[in-house]
Amino acid sequence: MSATAELFNQHLIDPEICIRCNTCEATCPVGAITHDSRNYVVLADKCNFCMACVPPCPTGSIDNWRMQAKSSPYTVEEQLSWDELPAALTDNELSAVASAGNGESAEQALAFVSPSQDNEALAQVKALVSASVGSTVPPWSAAHPFTNLYGPKEPITATVVGNVQVNDAGTDNETHHIVLDFANLPFPVLEGQSIGILPPGSDEQGRTHHARQYSVASPRNGERPGYNNLSLTVKRVIEDHSGNPVKGVASNYLCDLKLGDKVQVIGPFGHSFLMPNHPKSNIVMICTGTGSAPMRAMTEWRRRQRNSGKFEGGKLMLFFGARTQKELPYFGPLQKLPKDFIDINFAFSREQAQPKRYVQDFMRERAIDLAELLKEANTYIYVCGLKSMEEGAILALRDVVTEHGINWETLSQNLKKEGRLHLETY
């Protein structure tokens, strides 16, 4: 099992440096920052790491991060009581936290760390978390994105014009393809950007629901080319990370929408997880479940470009993981894409009478072809899906590269600097 599946990098504000100016709270597009008379703090369950609060902070106190157990983040009450940030957890403390993980998340996690190796592996993985390898800049040929056009105070209203299930009915992971139309109002998006949905109603404390973020699954010129619409890939959440039954507020709201229903939307968000647009650029896509949304968007844009006959794309390579084939979204349409257009590798972890296979297993299996692509300066890599997959995918990348005589340190630095490795996991 993975000791790391339970960890995440928690966003915190340093109370010793913060001057309580309220700029972050006023800036945050998803309402993830709150305060009392003593401190300003970040709500771990709301922060979506969009980084909108970081540049406006006059002090730099906003830019603090601590590895922490996902199941027990520092609570708002704890943070409000601080006079200074707590010390970072030691590796031993982290592995103690991690090994307190439970069955369901271990299932979802990746089998590359045995419990006896916890400490060493943990150190490795910590060195590899998204903050250290993921790009914060877009590819040089990315189109310029529009961001934050609509906030929670003045959302845009979209109309539902499509809602279909895109995996087999009756599976545990019911996944919907939902199309939203914006009529005559501007809502320009690029592949890889995301939007926020404001579910109606309020939570138990009577506060209105905060926005939930979804990646756009359609290309820039619309789900239907030439129309002002976009699509989302939404999994109906019926249990939490620990397997306890829980009804996801936004996902159930979205999956139950009828044609003609109105939805409050904010965004767009995201200015670096964007696709390259220059000829012959290659795209490697690694995803699980609904993490396929941006991959579908990029693939579809390349497909439309190719059909226009005016654009010479590079290679597309997809590693796509799900528990079973029946659960995998878009399985049918993906099968129909020409082999010379995209190289597809499905990994199923719970197919009956078959060994468990994860995306990183397939990446290692396809090491020769993957390494060929990674040697090219024109190759851009995108990872989207469960957090637990991210570390596995990066370790697999590192191993594939190293086996083929490429220095990972140098390569990963270049990937980061040149906007060629993009991570979006949750």
Add this chain to the structure above:
Amino acid sequence: MTAINYSEKIPNNVNLSEDRTLQRALEHWQPNYLQWWNDMGPEGSQNFDVYLRTAVSVDPQGWAQFGHTKMPDYRWGIFLNPAEQDRKIHFGDNLGQDVWQDVPGEHRANLRRIIVTQGDTEPASVEQQRHLGLTAPSQYDLRNLFQVNVEEGRHLWAMVYLLHKYFGRDGREEAEALLERNSGNADNPRILQAFNEKTPDWLSFFMFTYFTDRDGKFQLCALAESAFDPLARTTKFMLTEEAHHMFVGESGVGRVIQRTVDAMNQLKTDDVAKLRAAGVIDLPTLQRYINFHFSVTIDLFGADQSSNAATFYSSGLKGRYEEGKRTDDHVLKGNTYKVLEVQNGQLIEKEVPMLNALNEVLRDDYITDSKGGVDRWNRIIEKAGIPFKLTVPHKAFHRNIGALAGVKVSTDGRVLSDSEWNTNVNAWLPTEQDRAYVASLMGRVVEPGKFANWIAPPVMGVNRQPVDLEYIRFN
């Protein structure tokens, strides 16, 4: 100046290029502004390349662009926060009606007065601080001073935009007058007295940015509630910049304290003479500076009872701090508020109609906010293990405006006779000797990463840059 492309030269989100009238007005005003900047802006610094933050749009990515630039080339822009659709007036007699996109005739004079008063403080502080560059304790601090200066300049632009756009010829005349008044000028002074005082040294500058720029924050917060929507949207964006100014003050004083307590622990003494011999600023002197700047600043909120304040509120021109977060009726007709006055040699609280006491309401909110930062300074002292606590003085101490003007009150709120006051005043307010001592410490330190002896380095640099970055290229 005809060669200037105004839509490029002035970053803006108000469609400047499409408003010919406004563009012509600014074409006329801009050269005068630049002339003012050269005459009255930071002395001898116009040719430096300064690592400045420039706003080029109002979204989170756009408004904090960093780079080296000469101050006269700083792109002073015009930014309004995005409009809120269907925004309604949320306080006063017009509660629930649509906000105004233009100035209603009956409120024209009052609104112009509010905007001019706010606008006048912006260039005033640049003038007050114009000599400080010569004695900066480090490149880092010099850069922060210049950042504050150019942003005060931008705030002037923000107010001038409103005057030009909404007030016709009177507005243009007022905009010219904003450049003609000068801080401390006997013939043509700035409107508010606190902005005619000198900012003689860096400790005063840090105190000013902590206390007096915080007054700016509260005034801007109150205007950000205004029924005049362009004013509300302008001031909201100004608040994001104001935050930096308060940061400079809070961290600046904090670093002075840090240096002092370090020296106290090194020398194992709290003896003022020994500490002064060691070249640091003793805590009692810091306390006296706090007393002075706090008391002068709370005067800026105006008289404790004011019919103007009531008019501004009821007509929707100026709200309370965080009006939208309050849960009363937002009309306040029947409400009361307690203000202080002296009766029979005692300070007593008197209930008055809240509408007339709105200056006092804002002042009390300000006092609460100011105390928070002083508590954070105390944590530095506490952490060093030194038994000393900084405080803000009593609200009635050293006041010159309102019912308490001229009443002699101690820092802990006792009414005093003149002789008692005279005996103690040197313990409460900075003396000539204090000011002379602080002045004697002011020498210029410009080597990257080096700091004057009386102040500790910051914990981090600007924009996550190293502390020893070459923030200023002197050319």
